[in-house]
Amino acid sequence: MYRPVVIPITITPPNPSNFHEVFAINANVPFNPGTGxxxxxxxxxxxxxxxIGLNPTHAAILPNNTRVFVASAGSVVGQSDIVTSFIPAFQAAIGTGLSAGVTISLPGQTSSITAISESGNLVTATLNAPLNNIGLGDVIVIAGAGIAGYNGTFTVFPISGxxxxxxxxxxxxxxxLGGTASVPAQPVFLASTQNDAMYVANYNSSSVAVINTRLNAVTNSALVGQHPVALAETPNGNKLYVANQGSNAVSSLNTVDMSQNTVTGFSGSVGITPVWLVSRSDSQKVYVLTQGDGQLVTIDTATDTVVSNLPVGAGANFVFYDPHLNRLYVTNPSTSMVHVFSTxxxxxxxxxxxxxxSMTAGPNPPCPSACTPSSVTALGDGSRFYVASYEIATSCPDPVIGSSSACVIPRLTVFDANSFAVKTALTLLSSPPFASNPSTHQSQYAVPPVASCAPAALYAPGTTRFRVFTTASVDSSRVYVSMCDAGSIAIVTTTTSSISPGGNMPDTLVRDLAAPFSAASSSTGGEPPPQSPVFLLTGQ
Incomplete structure (x- = not known):
């Protein structure tokens, strides 16, 4: 008699649930396009x-999940600034793949050159009309000058009329004489709570563009403060708020016509550097995070008035809004702290x-030596939140890398949302694709640092904003961590499986999903290294 044998599965199998999606944005080596x-x-x-474009910076998806938009600041390397729009793969009996991308150009200011001359290496150009809202350190493109040596992309020195x-x-x-001077946009952030519009923050042109999603074209724009780096639209679609890093200000725009409102009570002091903002789900409050002076600022959207300031420490970089628990989570890489607020x-x-x-202090801290918290996500069921962080070791403790080299150790810490206690702390490299030693049962948990993955003290296009970034799937079954240095995305299951009772634990690493190959040179007899994931986005 044949008796089938059931073999327990000791690893967590794929979850045969409804179709859900997460998107990764990957940066390539210089002068080569990234990927979605x-x-x-x-x-x-x-x-x-x-x-997608060169130097991808950020991405957003329409509320109805029909299209993804990716911003690329290609002018940082002398190429085009664009937004790429594509249709995601959808649930079907056969694989549908992603649609062909649509490239959306970002118009900027241009002025004709009436005279241009050089003294030493300092060029002076006279324009027929002033370029608005640009200042010292911004980028201009000179093209078509009567002498070709004047042409190129340059950083502006003094500007006067x-x-x-x-x-x-x-x-x-x-x-x-002749030619033009233009201001490249350098898009760095996308946001929308509407299906017919997508908003683009343009760092270099200090403007916000409106993309009509039916036309895939820019149909309106507004000048804002200098160097906008983040956007938040209220869920009711009435107002758009802009964090202007360069002018230490917040702009409030009416989405119907992009007219501006006065924001009262925001300090605007030099060096406060607004870096991130989010809107509450009832559209009544917007929360602004300032990196320079470390404040969580609350703005009442009915009056555009600041109604509170709460300290989170200088260097804070990111705020995550959890609409299920009405909470705000703030990460501070400089102090290795995570602050949790009720809204x-x-x-x-x-x-x-x-x-x-504290990620490093107290009994049994998640990072006993040191680590840098970079971002936070939370499950929709309200049970847990997750902090993505990394440790930089000048003498690597991972024997796979060796103590003579520096390394980056990516981590994910799981917290109970009710008690704020640590549930578990994970390293995020799996074998394959990373190394393991069968004789010692040790797996690689660190990677060599990649120079382009190191975040700058003050974000600008061409630098990486998140060395590690985390997001959760909409069904709360998975948490993802992009690891720039590792060229991969860690997938963590949040659930157990009934296939092997006791054999599958929640909050365990399932696998690392490699980013597409980069255009870098291959190692001898090997494959090119992967691109660097720089941002994650939750879809449906």
Whole structure:
């Protein structure tokens, strides 16, 4: 008699649930396009890759999940600034893949050159009309000048009316005229709570563009403060808020016509550097995080008035809004702290702090030596939140790398959302694709640092904002961590499986999903290294 044998599965199998998706944005080596990648949540697989622009910076998805938009600041390397739009793969009996991408150009200011000359290496150009809202350190593109040596991409020196100056490596040029001076946009952030519009923050042109999603074209724009780096639209679609890092200000725009409102009570002091903002789900409050002076600022959207300031420490970089628990989570890489706030409970319906969590201090800290918290996500069921962090070791403790080299150790710490206690702390490299030693039962848990993955003290296009970033799937079954240095995305299951009772634990690493190959040179007899994931986005 034949008796089938059931073999217990000791690893967590794919979750055969409804179709869900997460998107990764990957940066390539310089002068090569990055990629967008769709991850199927239930299958833990890459189901589609699309080429995007050079130097991708951020991405957003329409509320109805029909299209993804990716910003690329290609002018940082002398190429085009664009937004790429594509249709995700959808649930079907056969694989559909991603649609072909649509490239959306970002118009900028342009002025004709009436005279241009050089003294030493300092070029002075006279324009027929001033370029608005640009200042010292911004980027201009000179094209079509009567003498070709004047052409190129340059950093602006002093500007006075119709006169601009820049330093040119080509010297000995005679006076000339003709050509144009233009201001590249350098898009760095996308946001929308509407299906018919997508908003783009343009760092270099200090503007916000409106993309009509039916036309895939820019149909309106507004000048804002200098160097906008983040956006938040209220869920009711009435207002758009802009964090202007360069002018230490917040702009409030009416989405119907992009007209501006006055924000009252925001300090605007030099060096406060707004870095991130989020809107509450009822559209009544917007929360602004300032990196320079370390404040969580609450703005009442009915009056555009600041109603509270709460300290989180200088260097704070990211705030995550959990609409299910009405909480705000703030990460501070400089202090290795995570601050947790309820959005209500304070005076005038303002936040109150629930916990201040040190990642390195106290009994059994998640990072006993040191680590840098970079981002937070939370499960929709309200049970847990997750902090993505990394440790930089000058003498690597991982024997696979060796103590003579530096390394980066990516981590994910799981917290109970009710008690704020640590449930578990994970390293995030699995074998394969990373190394393991069968004789010692040790797996690689660190990677060599990649120079382009190191975040700058002050974000600008061409630098990486998140060395590690985390997001959760909409069904709460998976948490993802992009690891820039490792060139891969860690997939963590949050559930157990009934296939092997006791054999599968929640919050365990399932696998690492490699980013597409980069254009870098291959190692001898090997494959090119992967691209660097720099941002994650939750889809449906």
């Amino acid at each position: 990648m769709q991850v199927d949540v239930s299958g833990d697989t890459n189901v589609g890759v699309i080429n 119709t006169t601009i100056q820049y330093v040119n490596s080509v010297t000995g040029l005679a006076p000339s 209500t409970g304070g005076a005038n319906d303002t936040p109150i702090q629930l916990s201040a969590i």
